[in-house]
Amino acid sequence: MTALITDSDEHRLIRESTAKIAARYGHAYYSERARTGAGLEELWGELGEAGLLGVHLPEEYGGGGAGLSELVVVLEELSAHGMPILSSVISPAICGSILAAHASPEMKRAWLPDIASGRRRMAFAVTEPDAGSNSHAITTTARSDGGGWRISGAKYFISALNEADAVLVVTRDGDLAPSASGRSPLSLFVVPINTPGLQYQPIETELVCPDKQFTLFFDDVRLDGDALIGERGKGLRQVFAGLNPERITASALSNGIGRYAVAKARDYARERTVWSTPIGAHQGIAHPLAEAHIGVELARLATARSAELFDAGQDAATAANIAKFTAAEASLKALDQAIQTHGGNGLSREYGLADLWFVARLLRTAPVSREMVLNFVAQHSLGLPNSY
Structure with missing residues (x-):
């Protein structure tokens, strides 16, 4: 079909590489995995190994050093083969971008190479039952505890937690005073999925999609000090x-x-x-x-x-x-x-x-x-x- 978009040479190569992998799987694979809950591990692994998941992440942390424009080509081409993968928006795009912009060098080294390679994935938790995506109404709260933190609260409609190694969680900072407008400062944390006190349960939906939805509970979850992303209270x-x-x-x-x-x-x-x-x-x-x-x-x-x-x-x-x-x-x-x-x-x-x-x-x-x-x-x- 004649298209208005004309790929640069770089984008054409990225699109061709993505299409070559996608063609080996296709919509039938995506649909079958969505219905059985088996996951897309083989496809995800190939994309990571080819450098396509982290094409936009910094080279010094295992990425391709390109931009979001290049990741758009990858995700559109996968979807054009009948495989719109929500996790690809969450782990490399949202979480990868936040870590690349604001995490400490140590946290970047710990997570970005594995996110780029597909060896590990990260979920993103901001929405809540009574707040939706209104970050100003978040009630999940983090408080300092000696050299670490404790988080309590719940998040709602969190995608692909069952496939994630950690979750990037947006919290209200319970130790900091609200601003003049009454808005509570936010702090962000990386929470490994096996942390004690962290539990999740599936939400039954009618979605035919490999990325399932979950409610996430933080029951006085204790974190070390290095779980904080960047500076506390600057989460917005x-x-x-x-x-x-x-x-x-x-x-x-x-x-x-x-x-x-x-x-x-x-x-x-x-x-x-x-x-x-x-x-x-x-x-x-x-x-x-x-x-x-x-x-x-x-x-x-x-x-x-x-x-x-x-x-x-x-x-x-x-x-x-x-x-x-x-x-x-x-x-x-x-x-x-x-x-x-x-x-x-x-x-x-x-x-x-x-x-x-x-x-x-x-x-x-x-x-x-x-x-x-x-x-x-x-x-x-x-x-x-x-x-x-």
């Missing part, structure tokens, strides 16, 4: 080092789903004949698919631009939010039209379309809902009063 600024990468890479997943859906529908519309005519010859099929393709390509451009701004060290918040919104909407529209193009076959497991609706729909809500994106754009782009 630290979290933002991961939020733009989160939105941008989530956009990449949505764009890949959109590409996958349009490509499947195009091929089916070429091959499926009714009364000796390919159904793609009918404008009732062709026009909606063309419109879906346009939407996906525009979302890809928005995502590429947001990653470009982030890599240049510029303010990428508005671009990242716009990309996330656009990509999620376009992928759902493309996927729905692909299913419609297939008729009844669109709901057949054999054709590998309908099960992706759950992840595509999740990406409309997470990692930030469309409503919160609209709030942000209304306030920061249009200058309207804050609505919350």
